[in-house]
Amino acid sequence: MASAAAATATASGEPPSLPTLLLIRRVDASFAAALRERFSVLDFFASGEPLPAFLAAAGVAPDPPRAAIVMGGGPVRVDAAFLDAVPSLRCIVSTAAGVDHIDLHECARRGVAVANSGRVYSADVADHAVGLLIDVLRRVSAAERFVRRGLWPVQGDYPLGSKLGGKRVGIIGLGNIGSLIAKRLEAFGCVISYNSRKSKDSVSYRYIPNVYDLASESDVLVVACALNKETRHIVNKDVLEALGKDGVIINIGRGANIDEVELIRALKEGRIAGAGLDVFENESEVPTELFSMDNVVMTPHVAVCTSESRSDLRDHTIGNLEAFFSGKPLLTPVLL
Amino acid sequence: MSAAMSLNIAKEVSAVVSSAMASGGSPALLLIRRVDAPFAAALRQRFRVLDFFASGERLPAFLAAAAAAPDPPRALVIGGVAGVPVDTAFLDAVPSLGCVVSTAAGVDYIDLHECERRGVVVANSGSVYSADVADHAVGLLIDVLRRVSAAERFVRRGLWPVQGGYPLGSKLGGKRVGIIGLGNIGSFIAKRLEAFGCVISYNSRKPKDSFSYKYYPSVHDLAAESDVLVVACALNKETRHIVNKDVLEALGKDGIIINIGRGANIDEAELVKALKEGRIAGAGLDVFENEPKVPAELLTMENVVLTPHIAVLTSESRSDVRDHTIGNLDAFFSGKPLLTPALP
Numbered sequence: 001m002a003s004a005a006a007a008t009a010t011a012s013g014e015p016p017s018l019p020t021l022l023l024i025r026r027v028d029a030s031f032a033a034a035l036r037e038r039f040s041v042l043d044f045f046a047s048g049e050p051l052p053a054f055l056a057a058a059g060v061a062p063d064p065p066r067a068a069i070v071m072g073g074g075p076v077r078v079d080a081a082f083l084d085a086v087p088s089l090r091c092i093v094s095t096a097a098g099v100d101h102i103d104l105h106e107c108a109r110r111g112v113a114v115a116n117s118g119r120v121y122s123a124d125v126a127d128h129a130v131g132l133l134i135d136v137l138r139r140v141s142a143a144e145r146f147v148r149r150g151l152w153p154v155q156g157d158y159p160l161g162s163k164l165g166g167k168r169v170g171i172i173g174l175g176n177i178g179s180l181i182a183k184r185l186e187a188f189g190c191v192i193s194y195n196s197r198k199s200k201d202s203v204s205y206r207y208i209p210n211v212y213d214l215a216s217e218s219d220v221l222v223v224a225c226a227l228n229k230e231t232r233h234i235v236n237k238d239v240l241e242a243l244g245k246d247g248v249i250i251n252i253g254r255g256a257n258i259d260e261v262e263l264i265r266a267l268k269e270g271r272i273a274g275a276g277l278d279v280f281e282n283e284s285e286v287p288t289e290l291f292s293m294d295n296v297v298m299t300p301h302v303a304v305c306t307s308e309s310r311s312d313l314r315d316h317t318i319g320n321l322e323a324f325f326s327g328k329p330l331l332t333p334v335l336l
Numbered sequence: 337m338s339a340a341m342s343l344n345i346a347k348e349v350s351a352v353v354s355s356a357m358a359s360g361g362s363p364a365l366l367l368i369r370r371v372d373a374p375f376a377a378a379l380r381q382r383f384r385v386l387d388f389f390a391s392g393e394r395l396p397a398f399l400a401a402a403a404a405a406p407d408p409p410r411a412l413v414i415g416g417v418a419g420v421p422v423d424t425a426f427l428d429a430v431p432s433l434g435c436v437v438s439t440a441a442g443v444d445y446i447d448l449h450e451c452e453r454r455g456v457v458v459a460n461s462g463s464v465y466s467a468d469v470a471d472h473a474v475g476l477l478i479d480v481l482r483r484v485s486a487a488e489r490f491v492r493r494g495l496w497p498v499q500g501g502y503p504l505g506s507k508l509g510g511k512r513v514g515i516i517g518l519g520n521i522g523s524f525i526a527k528r529l530e531a532f533g534c535v536i537s538y539n540s541r542k543p544k545d546s547f548s549y550k551y552y553p554s555v556h557d558l559a560a561e562s563d564v565l566v567v568a569c570a571l572n573k574e575t576r577h578i579v580n581k582d583v584l585e586a587l588g589k590d591g592i593i594i595n596i597g598r599g600a601n602i603d604e605a606e607l608v609k610a611l612k613e614g615r616i617a618g619a620g621l622d623v624f625e626n627e628p629k630v631p632a633e634l635l636t637m638e639n640v641v642l643t644p645h646i647a648v649l650t651s652e653s654r655s656d657v658r659d660h661t662i663g664n665l666d667a668f669f670s671g672k673p674l675l676t677p678a679l680p
Contacts, residue, residue: 127508127532131478138650140475141485143643148635152628152644163652164471187531188471284496291492299487300496306482308507 019325020063022086024051025071025095031314035069038318051076055085064088067324069317072096079103083110091324093317097121097177097304098254099334100227108336115320118332119176120312121304126180128303129222129252132276133169133185135297136248137162137220142294165189170218172211172234173225173253174200181222193217197230211235215242220250227254237262240272248274252303255281264289267296278303363669364407366399366430369415369439375658379413382662395420399429408432411665416440423447427454435668438678439657441465441521441648442598444571448680459664462676463520464656465648470524472647473566473596476620477513477529479641480592481506481564486638509533514562516555516578517569517597518544525566537561541574555579559586564594571598581606584616592618596647599625608633611640622647 021039035041042058042065044051058065066088070078078092083106093115094102107114135141138161146158169185171178171194182192182205192205195214199207208214211234215221221243225231235249235258243249249272251258260281266272267290274295280286283301290296320331365383379385386402386409388395402409412433414422422436427450436446437459451458479485482505490502513529515522515538526536526549536549539558543551552558555578559565565587569575579593579602587593593616595602604625610616611634618639624630627645634640664675 123509123533124507127478128482128484130532131475131482131484134471134475134478135484138472138475138646140472140479140641140643141488143646144485144641147630147642147644150635152630156628158644158646158649160649160651160654161646163468163650165467166652184528184531187528188474189467284500286491286496291494297484297488298491299484300491300502302483302487302502302505305502305504306507307504308510310504 017063019067020058020061020065021321022055022058022065022068022070022089024076025069027314028310030311031317034314034318038322052085055082059086059088067091067093067321069093069095069321070102072098072101077101077103078107080106083107083112091115091321091330093320093324094334095313095317097125098226100254102334104334104336113324113330114334115324115330115332116334117313117316120316121309122176122180124306124309125177125224125252125303126184128278128299129177129181129224129250129276130184132250132252132278132297132299133220133222133248134164136250136274136276136295137164137167139294141297145294166191167219168193168217169220169222170194170208170214171205171222171224172214172257173223173231174203174205175224175226177252178222178224179203181224190220196225211239212242215239215247216244218243219246220248223249223251223253223257225253225257227256232256233259235259235263237266240266243272245271245273247272248276250276252278255279255283260287267293361407363411364402364405364409365665366402366409366412366414366433368395368420369413371658372654374655375661378658378662382665383411396429399426403430403432411435411437411668413437413439413661413665416442416445421445421447422451424450427451427456435459435665435674437661437664437668439661441469442570443678444598446678448678452680457668457674458678459668459674459676460678461657462660464660465653466520466524468650468653469521469568469596469647470528472622472643473521473525473568473594473620474528476594476596476622476641476643477564477566477592478508480594480618480620480639481508481511483638485641510535511563512537512561513564513566514538514552514558515549515566515568516558516601517567517575518547518549519568519570521596522566522568523547525568534564540569555583556586559583559591560588562587562591564592567593567595567597567601569597569601571600576600577603579603579607581610584610587616589615589617591616592620594620596622599623599627604631611637 018040021041023041024044026045044054047054068089070076070092072094089112091113095117097117099116102114143158167190169190169192174194174196193208194205195208195211264287276297278299279301286298323330362384366386368388370389388398391398410432433456435457439461441461443460446458487502511534513534513536518538518540537552538549539552539555608631620641622643623645630642667674
């Protein structure tokens with residue numbers, strides 16, 4: 001920290017100024033304080049300006065920013081226009097697990113290093129995926145609604161759910177998150193298979209080279225992959241057909257991993273049995289057809305949202321920034 | 337069909353016919369449980385079923401008629417229906433009973449001491465439901481810690497575009513989970529939660545040496561050292577209100593409680609008070625003291641998850657319990673030990 005500050009000390013011996021940091025994310029008070037201790041922060045959301053004006057001003061400032069913290073998704077895309085506006089940037093630190101909002105090729109072309117949140121969120125996302133799966137199979141939230149509406153004394157019995165043990169679970173994407181999901185579900189007696197770009201020899205789960213076949217051999221499909229060109233709508237109409245009328249799908253990846261229109265249709269027509277969704281193609285909009293379905297569980301992109309991961313993320317983000325400013329390798333670089 | 341096969345079948349049929357003729361038909365069976373069609377059919381194949389719910393009679397008249405019949409029932413299948421305890425009065429009404437097969441997960445409605453005194457053997461549901469109950473307990477725990485159902489309500493009310501962010505939940509990994517009762521269900525819960533990185537401790541009548549989890553002789557101390565308390569014990573004299581005001585105090589304002597045992601394992605009035613006053617952080621409840629009544633104060637709380645006693649309700653366990661019940665009945669009627677005896 002001291003060396004980073006010293007690196008920007010002025011020639012006249014004035015106290016070294018802190019390196020400039022672009023902040024394009026809402027942060028809580030402790031995160032903001034931790035950043036201000038170390039950096040001269042240009043805070044987009046505090047500025048109230050439109051993004052292009054904010055970036056242009058940062059780009060021509062006396063000590064322009066060499067690093068940026070960028071939120072995942074939302075309106076911010078780190079693309080050619082973004083990088084043109086702030087040519088001083090050499091490092092982008094994403095606070096999201098996903099980096100689909102960052103043009104990795106453009107960054108690589110310009111020698112801009114990219115870091116993501118590494119494993120900070122992985123356990124929380126895996127826990128949430130399992131929570132959604134249990135909720136759909138055992139109808140937890142639907143039963144909750146039944147009780148809160150006062151229907152228990154009136155209507156008596158509640159419809160049967162479906163046992164977890166013995167269910168064949170197909171995981172699309174066996175990265176950090178996918179493998180933590182697998183480990184949890186094994187404890188419930190589920191049988192795990194997966195699809196990935198390549199098979200992973202270090203795991204004993206069954207590898208199925210294409211998603212369609214994975215779906216036809218699964219009772220539950222879990223989307224746990226990154227969003228990129230290859231995985232957009234990786235769950236399409238065919239895959240939903242293959243999953244079948246007793247099948248359930250869980251999505252904690254990105255909304256666009258699933259063809260949402262086809263998913264809604266399949267649910268309406270009973271061609272799949274249910275879904276647990278934390279992500280949607282156009283957040284915060286959720287297709288209203290889902291609101292009347294009892295076999296769907298919907299959460300507002302909260303899979304990463306625990307107070308523990310908030311503080312972990314703060315520490316991890318600062319760790320990446322300090323590594324960059326002291327000329328060391330990033331903790332969690334994202335490579336092409 | 338081969339000649340050998342048809343000979344074996346003929347032998348079996350003649351054995352059944354001769355035993356039926358000897359006893360004047362299939363043995364009589366008292367049935368005090370609503371059963372689905374496959375279960376009813378399986379029972380009727382083997383027994384002359386005296387079906388209480390089909391009779392439309394009141395219980396005393398039904399039992400008196402059964403007891404007075406020429407071939408009174410030696411066995412009872414009962415499902416823990418509210419209001420039908422298998423107690424002294426019940427056993428007096430049907431003195432022919434030698435076996436009670438409970439299809440419920442718990443046997444708190446059966447006077448085990450009275451049955452033992454009369455030489456009436458009792459079978460419980462063994463581990464038929466254990467995985468499903470454990471799965472539901474974990475589902476409730478994740479739901480409370482991660483606010484799944486509350487977040488669901490938020491989305492369904494259309495609040496996501498309007499209010500944006502949703503309050504933070506709490507991570508499972510590293511949470512200290514104290515399980516009250518480390519039987520089939522409790523140990524299944526422990527195994528599942530270990531996969532999430534939870535740290536398991538427990539209280540039980542006696543420590544269980546086959547497990548490496550930390551044992552606490554007192555529930556108060558277990559609660560004091562836990563972030564999450566899970567009630568997974570049977571209901572009996574010793575465990576009524578085992579979670580009382582004192583234990584809730586020990587659990588503390590960041591603690592949560594999950595109950596998949598029986599409502600009366602927890603002092604419900606104290607629990608509601610503790611939740612209202614923020615003296616504990618949340619609760620996941622599948623059982624209540626006066627089902628199907630749920631205390632009205634709970635219905636508006638965002639930090640509780642309430643389900644209508646469904647922890648055993650999967651289609652798979654429906655068929656498992658049918659097979660298991662018939663297994664116990666077959667054992668009794670062929671003079672063999674019960675598969676899953678319940679002892680006092």
